[in-house]
Amino acid sequence: MCWRENANTNRVNGIMKVRVKKCAYVLALCMGLVSATLIACGNDPLEGKPKQKATSAPAAFTEQRKLAAANTNDDFAGGVVLPKAEEVALHGKEVTGGLPAVMTFLDERQTGLNYIYKKYSALKPGFEGEMTLDITVDVCGDVKNITEISSTTNYPQFNTEIRNSLAKQKYPKTDQGHYTISLSLTFVKDLNPQVEAAQADSVKVDSGAEKALPKGPHIVLPAKKDVIVQGKIAGGASSLLKFLDKQSNLINNIYNRALKSDSTIAGKLTLNVTVDPGGDIFRIFVDATTTGSASFDLKLKNSIARWKFPDSEQGRYTVIFPLTFVQK
Numbered sequence: 001m002c003w004r005e006n007a008n009t010n011r012v013n014g015i016m017k018v019r020v021k022k023c024a025y026v027l028a029l030c031m032g033l034v035s036a037t038l039i040a041c042g043n044d045p046l047e048g049k050p051k052q053k054a055t056s057a058p059a060a061f062t063e064q065r066k067l068a069a070a071n072t073n074d075d076f077a078g079g080v081v082l083p084k085a086e087e088v089a090l091h092g093k094e095v096t097g098g099l100p101a102v103m104t105f106l107d108e109r110q111t112g113l114n115y116i117y118k119k120y121s122a123l124k125p126g127f128e129g130e131m132t133l134d135i136t137v138d139v140c141g142d143v144k145n146i147t148e149i150s151s152t153t154n155y156p157q158f159n160t161e162i163r164n165s166l167a168k169q170k171y172p173k174t175d176q177g178h179y180t181i182s183l184s185l186t187f188v189k190d191l192n193p194q195v196e197a198a199q200a201d202s203v204k205v206d207s208g209a210e211k212a213l214p215k216g217p218h219i220v221l222p223a224k225k226d227v228i229v230q231g232k233i234a235g236g237a238s239s240l241l242k243f244l245d246k247q248s249n250l251i252n253n254i255y256n257r258a259l260k261s262d263s264t265i266a267g268k269l270t271l272n273v274t275v276d277p278g279g280d281i282f283r284i285f286v287d288a289t290t291t292g293s294a295s296f297d298l299k300l301k302n303s304i305a306r307w308k309f310p311d312s313e314q315g316r317y318t319v320i321f322p323l324t325f326v327q328k
Contacts, residue, residue: 078121078128080113081186081298082106087305089283092136092179101172102181109169116165117187120158128294129153130186131162132285137181141173150272152289152297153187184285188295217259217266219251220324231317233275239310240319247307254303255325258296267291269300270322275309277316287320 085103095101121127129152136145146167151159162185171181221244227237235242258265267290274283284305286297300323309319 076118076121077191078114078117078187078189079191080110080117081188081191082110083183083185084302087184087284087302089182090179091182093139093174093177095179096173096175105169105172106183109166112165113162113185116158116161120155120161121189124155124158126189127153127155127158128188129155130184130286130294130297131159132184133163133166133182135166135171135181135183136178137171137174138178139174139176141171143167143169143171144178149182150285150287152286152294182283186294186298188298190295217252217256217325217327219248219255220326221245221248222321222323226322228320229317230319231315232313233317233319234311234313237319240321243310244321250303251300251323254300255296258293258299262293262296265291265293265296266325266327268322268324269297270320271301271304272318272320273304273309274316274318275312277312277314279308279311281305281307281309282316291325 083106085099088099088102088106090099090102097104131151131153132149134145134147134149135143136147138144143166146163148159148163153159221241224237224241227240229237229240233239255265269289269291270287272285272287273281276282281304284301286301289297291297
């Protein structure tokens with residue numbers, strides 16, 4: 001009997017040893033995978049500190065700086081207008097540092113973007129426009145995908161270089177999964193520090209007064225057939241038209257101010273606006289434009305971004321509508 005009990009005990013001990021070894025192997029494998037991931041993302045667990053800041057800018061714009069300096073004048077007054085924090089949307093996993101980290105990232109790359117714009121302005125003087133991008137970033141801060149949602153620059157080579165340069169950067173990281181940054185970059189040939197949008201927003205509209213036929217430069221609002229509604233807006237397209245009608249004096253005011261610095265502005269500006277259930281704007285970008293002035297488009301877009309749109313019946317909705325500006 002004793003020898004049987006000893007045999008059973010030895011067999012149990014042998015099984016336990018095998019299981020312990022397997023658990024040790026699995027644990028070692030998991031720790032190895034975690035360490036490999038940290039090192040791949042620029043964090044060496046043995047050093048206890050990051051090898052590279054998530055927002056550090058590598059020398060990705062050296063060639064653009066050289067070409068821009070050689071091909072353009074020093075008095076070049078154009079540049080990129082970065083979006084405000086409220087104009088940047090983050091989707092997906094939480095970003096380390098949140099939206100402030102993303103805004104810091106953009107600020108650090110403004111000079112490089114200006115050099116690219118400066119270089120291409122030497123090849124095609126006077127071009128302007130806006131690019132709307134979706135940039136998907138992985139857990140390490142590397143770009144997995146960058147998509148051009150829309151553009152009004154009419155310069156494909158320039159757009160490609162902007163995308164390629166942004167794709168090489170090291171973005172803020174996440175703890176897990178991917179996230180997407182949705183933003184717009186506006187390139188203008190003359191950066192004007194004067195901001196008149198706040199003054200324009202203070203104009204009061206008397207909705208009860210009868211409107212006379214417009215004289216001189218003015219806006220032409222869209223017809224119902226020109227408005228595209230995606231989702232459920234309270235009151236449908238008609239409520240949007242009534243809303244725009246109330247804001248028409250304000251839009252005309254912005255237009256007439258812009259004409260003082262550029263008398264050639266005219267044409268159609270089509271906006272794509274996504275609205276939250278409460279009427280606040282979730283996202284806005286220029287879908288198409290023939291006004292010939294990116295700075296005017298930007299000023300009008302930024303003003304509209306602060307408006308309170310009609311409520312939705314359910315969830316977010318998107319409206320696409322044109323605004324036409326005529327000289328007489």
